[in-house]
Amino acid sequence: MLAAVGQGPVSPATARAFLRARLLDVWLGDWSRRPDQWRWATEPSAGAPEFRPIPRDRDQAFFQMDDGLYPWLIGQFRTRYQSFGPRLSAANVAALAVTARPLDTLLLRGLPATAYQQEAAILRQRLTDAAIAVALQAGPPETRATVAAELGPALRARRAQLPAVAGWFYEAVNKRR
Structure with a gap:
């Protein structure tokens, strides 16, 4: 997929699908999203090929950096390591985007801020209380x-x-470095 992207612009459908996946990453608190942690499904289209992101390796979702002295100290100096909790801020979102910055820049920089808001609304609509409850019941009975x-x-x-996260993520992706 990355080779195909290097040959021309990414289709809007590919960029938006990746944006939705990245907003899900932020919602889950998964800060470890390097390019090798994605697979891509190819979908035929009349124009440029379209790709759908398939995330792998969700080992950093719900990550806790405040569970003990050493993790807390590391979290103070390495801001990309964010503890999962109920509140997010612009700084949290920017830190969660650090490891994925090259791919985010390649695929998302051309999208307008309105696309970020639209994808956040779609995601918010799909993440119902019922969907969250079902997901939380998927683990072992002893820990549910x-x-x-x-x-x-x-x-x-x-x-x-x-x-708000979508706005902060747009800013993180589009800030010039």
Whole structure:
């Protein structure tokens, strides 16, 4: 996919699908999204080929950097390591985007701010309370209640912040370095 992108502009459908996946990454708190952590499905189209992102390796979702002295200290100096919690800020979103910056820049920089808001609205609509509850019940029976109590409120709070997150993410992707 990256070779095809180097030969011309990315299709709007490809860019928007990747944007939606990246907003989901931020919602999950998954800060480790290097280019090798994506696979791409090719979809035929009349114009330029379209690709759909398939994320892999979600080992940093719901990451906790404030669980003990050493992780807390590392989190103070390495801002890309963000603890998952109910509140996000512009600084959190920018830090969550650090490892994915090359791919974000390549695929997302041409999208207008309105696209970010539209994709956030779509994601927010799909992440219903029922969908979150079903996902939280997918783990082992022994941990379901604890996981639901810890993650459920944070996921709902982060969902409510998606419009602001989309704006902050747009700024993080489009700031000049």
